[in-house]
Amino acid sequence: MKIDVLLGLQWGDEGKGKVVDVLTPRYDVITRFQGGPNAGHTLEFNNIKHILHNIPSGIFRDETLNIITNGVVIDPIVFKREVESIEKMGVDITSKLVISTKAHIILPTHRILDAASESAKGKSKIGSTLKGIGPTYMDKTGRNGLRIGDIAYNFNDKYEALKNKHFNLLKLYDYDYSLDDEKQFFEGIETIKRFQLVDSEFILYDLMEQDKKILAEGAQGTLLDIDFGSYPFVTSSNTICAGACTGMGVAPSAIGEVYGIFKAYCTRVGSGPFPTELLNEDGDNLRNIGNEFGSTTGRPRRCGWLDLVALKYSMMLNGVTQLIMTKTDVLDSFENIKIATAYKVNDEVTDRFPYSLDVSIEPVYTELPGWNTNLTGVRDKEQFPPELVDYIKFLEKELQVPVKFVSVGPDREQIIEL
Ligand code: GDP
Ligand code: IMO
Ligand code: MG
Secondary structure (H helix, E strand, O other), rough: OEEEEEEEEEOOOOHHHHHHHHHHHHHOOOEEEOOOOOOOEEEEEOEEEEEEOOOOOOOOOOOOEEEEEEEEOOOOOHHHHHHHHHHHHOOOHHOOEEOOOOOOEEEEEHHHHHHHHHHHOOOOOOOOOOOOOHHHHHHOOOOOEEEEEHHHHHHHHHHHHHHHHHHHHOOOOOOOOOOOOHHHHHHHHHHHOOEEEEOOOOOOOOOOOOOOOEEOOOOOHHHHOOOOOOOOOOOOOOOOOHHHHHHOOOOOEEEEEEEEEEEEEEEOOOOOOOOEEOOHHHHHHHHHHHHEEEOOOOOEEEEEEEEEEHHHHHHHHHHHEEEEOOOOHOOOOOOOOEEEEEEEEEEEEOOOOOOOOOOOOOEEEEEEEOOOOOOOOOOHHHHHHHHHHHHHHHHHHHOOOOOOEEEEOEEOEEEEOO
């Protein structure tokens, strides 16, 4: 059985956690394959809201195996906190989650380096979540990193050696810091030791041979991809479908469905260009109605209209086979809804995502009538107002891929399969 992948098509926070939780009953296994605690994936059910950072969003469903695979970077301190809060909910997490020996570990000094680097950048800072993601992936590609498998072999010596390297690097920055969470770090390492640490590429291979159904849960979004996102305002991993192959150790031919998830509008948190950003009342309304504040950092998210130039680019990079539209209900009260179908770049109209978004870009908009209906209680597509049907038809015609799910609220139940 092939592995299905679910990916964000925008700048993250598309509702991946919610939809993975909804889809989990159809799968035997859920994996996280890249990113780390920069991710914040929100799940809501039974009036409980839960935000996951390192752990796959299949963790609350029975009978599901969750795997953190090699491409992920893990912060033991965040991981321990997550494990404890999930255990408080009565979930036997150690029997439901395994971790790759090849996943890299975020050290407290990686977080300090992240903060020092951002502080040195001043106004041109990335707007990182400051979780140590960039420095950890730098150590991975620089071949200095510590992996989960290292915990079993002279870990303390390796930790000290890398920490001292980081102290030397920190001398390059004019940055005051104190290292005060080493104790929590080692407690987190003890928590990790309670789990089965595995060569997850073999586990996935065996599960595929047994015809098990596997869903890979992306983190961040395509426009934050290290190669194809709005560089340098990106994260430090490949968030696209190809990243699922390297992040799990599976062949490209092993990928089945590619679910592309997008909000009915756009958001971005952190710095960097955002062509359809709304710095007006419409943007404020999207933020307030959509409760657009970061799940990981609490920062207000920047909001704007849906951008089909960016969305088509993301779909091309990922080979999306099915679309999932979320936060549709946030547009319920808008009289008219705009969608960018092209960009005007230096007076030339294009539908291709340009190399640099720093040039003067004027989005070319199509305006559609809003539905002015409360969608949050809708559970059947027969109840869709005609304007929403037209909105979806318009997107499917432009994007040439069917919209298979429409989400109308944060709860597990608030979703309609088309
Ligand atoms: P993720 O990082 O892609 O998992 O998304 P986040 O959890 O960071 O952000 C999505 C936010 O929107 C969360 O607060 C979700 O509870 C919420 N959400 C998800 N789907 C919907 C929806 O269809 N409507 C509304 N109003 N909120 C939603
Ligand atoms: P989920 O999985 C939204 C953004 C940060 C910053 C840039 C680099 O919840 O969708 P990093 O911490 O990786 O160095 O930050 O990427 N960013 C996210 N934005 N959702 C996320 O994850 C993000 N993870 C990173 O705001 O602009
Ligand atoms: Mg998020």
